[in-house]
Structure formats: C-alpha cells, structure tokens
Amino acid sequence: MSPECAFVLDHYNDYISGELVAGEVARVEDHIKSCPNCEKFLGKASRLHGRTVGLLRTSAPQTLRNSISSLLDKA
Amino acid sequence: MDKKTKKRLTFETEVMANLDSMYRYALHLVRNTEDAGDLVQETCARSLKAADQFKQGTNARAWLFTIMRNIFFNQHRAKSRGEVPSDWTDEVESGDQRFTGSVWPQPFELFLRDMMRDDIDKAMAELSIDFRSVVMLCDVEGFSYAETAELLDIPVGTVRSRLHRARASMQSMLTQWFNKGLEANES
Secondary structure (H helix, E strand, O other): OOHHHHHHHHHHHHHHHOOOOHHHHHHHHHHHHHOHHHHHHHHHHHHHHHHHHHHHOOOOOHHHHHHHHHHHHHO | OOHHHHHHHHHHHHHHHOHHHHHHHHHHHHOOHHHHHHHHHHHHHHHHHOHHHOOOOOOHHHHHHHHHHHHHHHHHHHHHOOOOOOOOOOOOOOOOOOOOOOOOOOOHHHHHHHOOHHHHHHHHHHOOHHHHHHHHHHHHOOOOHHHHHHHHOOOHHHHHHHHHHHHHHHHHHHHHHHHHHHHHHHO
16 A cells, blocks of 8 residues: 555544645645545445544424523523 | 514524524434424524524534534433433444455446435435435535534544444445345346
8 A cells, every 4th residue: 555545544534524734635635636535445445434423413403492582582 | 673683584584594404404313304303493493582592603503513413312311211313332343444346336327317306315325314414514514624523512523433434334235225226126
C-alpha cells in the first residue's frame, strides 16, 4: 500500500467527520483523483455514513412536543 | 418587554428548537421511547429551574445535553449502586476495514437501499453506551470531536478512537446481517 493510500485509510473517518485541517483535506482529495481504489472506498464509506445518519435522525413525537410546550407555558 | 422576559423567551425558543436532538440523545441513552420522553421532560424541568444560568449566545444544545447526561448517570448510579456504564468494552471488534474488498461482497448500492432503520437501531443497541454516545453526538448531532470531548468529559483522542471503532463495528454488523439476509433469500 502506498503512503498516500495509507494516509487515506488512516484519516477517512476524520475526513467524513470534517475534522481534518485544510492541508489534510487537500491531500486526501488530491490522492483520490488518481487512485480509483481509494476513491471507491471513500465514496462507499461516505455514502454508508450518510445513510446511517439519515436513518438515525428521528424526531420527537408530537405528544412530547405538546408536553414540553405546556411545561414551558406553566413555568 | 423587560430583559428577564426576553431572556426567558430566548431560552424557551432554544429548548423547543433542540427538542428533536434531545429526544434522539435520550433515546440512545435509555433505549426506549417512554423513558426517553421522561428523560427529556426531566431535562427540560431542570433546565428551566437553572434558566438564569444559561448564557445567551452560548451553545444551548450542549448545555441541555450536559444536563440530560447528568440526570441519566445519576439515575443509573442510583439503580446500580454506583456502577456506571463501562469505559472501553470488548463488545466492539477492533480494526478499520482495509482495502480488501471482502467487506463489500455484494453490490454496495443494493446494500444501502436495503438498509433499514431497524437494522441501524439494532446495530446501535449492540454498541456500549460509551460508543453510542459518540456516534450520536458526532455523527447525528454534528458536534465536533472537541465539543463531544467536553460534553463527555473525555480526551479528544478517546472521542476519535471510539467513533472510529463504533463506525467499523456498525459497518461490520450491518454487512453481516445483509449477507445473512441474502443467503436466507437464496435458500
């Protein structure tokens, strides 16, 4: 594995989390332009992450919303 | 409108604006909808009492989450005589998914399409509370590693490693279940 592939592998989670500094983001994005394996891997990881997060974003039930509204009104 | 009333209204607006986030976090702490609703209500009641301490312009959601977490851990301690959810547990397999290709034996888009909310909930339930918490705070609620570290009172490096291991573990579980489902359909 090349050092650039290893860098992507070690940092893809932080990349997805938006926790890399600008230079590191550029390093990842420059590399995936020329490495189909890393591009595919990062794409899959990002899509899986997006789908997972999307499914976890539930909303509070309306009954709870009403209860909290009432609690705030009474206070 | 006097200053106190204005401050109170701002506080109430923050509470209502963060209700979905509070409910999601509560749900992943207590794991059932009824207790989650109770935890949110208790958090709102406590935060109301302490509303004067809330500083406008600060991160209201982080403040509310801290109150919720304290309530939850105090209740948990009371129930389990001092035992708190463990730090690192052995229920999460270590290791990143390498470029082997074996992790994705089936068409990936098919896998994504068939991923269901129940599967995600089940995978989350398999994680320890320490791991679930970082997934909820970083991935779902969008807190930074540093904000999450402050909220959970742990080092940033621990947030990072827990998040990475939690994601790897969930990915591994979801892939296994997906493959089992395919095998069941084929047989």
